[in-house]
Amino acid sequence: MDYKYIEQLLERYWECQTTLEEEAILRAFFRQEDVPASLLPYRQLFAEEDKMADEHLSEDFNERLLARIGETLPAAGQPEGGFFKAHRLTLVRRLSPFYRAAAVIAIMLTIGNAAFQSMSGEADNAPQVAATLPSDSLQHPAIGGPEHQSAALAPQPADTLAK
Amino acid sequence: MNEISFRNVVLPLGDRLYRLALRITLNKAEAEDVVQDTLLRVWERRGEWEQIANPEAFATTVCRNLALDAVKRAGRNATSLDKVDNGQWSAANGQLQVASGQSEMESREQLSLLRRLMDGLPEAQRTIMLLRDIEGKTYKEIAAAMGISETQVKVYLHRARTKIKEQIWTTNI
Incomplete structure (x- = not known):
């Protein structure tokens, strides 16, 4: 070897x-x-x-x-007591992680909802604008000629808007 | 030593501290007393635990100092072992001169020759060999516990190992 x-x-x-x-x-x-x-x-x-x-x-x-310190060892299997540092947790402190998680979720939902609403609002407005346009302006795009452009941009008669 | 638990953090160090104290005092009863004093000192300073970053290094330093004090008090200072280190090795004849009590000498005669050679090293070398070879500490940890530089730790360890190696060959253990 x-x-x-x-x-x-x-x-x-x-x-x-x-x-x-x-x-x-x-x-x-x-x-x-x-x-x-x-x-x-x-x-x-x-x-x-x-x-x-x-x-x-x-x-x-x-x-x-x-024994010199003035304490005794806990019996086998029992939790340690005595002089080691123990923190008593109140119910509020014990639940605080859940509160934090809930707060984060609430913030995220609020932001998400606001973003969704603003986006969906824009989407909803687009058809409304299109709806206000006369049907012939959609049929005759602006590139069709100056007269068509002016017709498309000109104020619409009241009866067209009523449609 | 944030949120330290005496039982969970300090008490489990007992055996390591004992081995350290034993390497310095070379006496089991004395080593136990040193460990007890060390742990009591740590307990008494519980008000300062928050400021102690490394409980083990802190306890090791206290233990080493107390062990050295114990050796001095007993009138057999560590340098008596160091003299053996300075060219006065007579271990090949089984006559290593360790200034200690008669009963301790008798029990030491039962130890292997190599063990007596190791016990005859200067205290710093013995301690560093223990912390490195037996406790598996890094050079950084040893340096922190002993209050010396990492380079010094390596120098001491190199001297100790070289001496052991030479003795292994010259005494043909």
């Missing part, structure tokens, strides 16, 4: 050029059973570090500490 990669990593490890991830690779490698003889001397270093990582406070440490 080629151990060049591990050897290179190891060289970079001694020079403090390895990343935490690369150091984790080295650690995992040296935890294996099959380590070549050339790398075997280094295995104990990583094994010692693993042992050091497994050192813990005595089990009753937290209870002793909390």
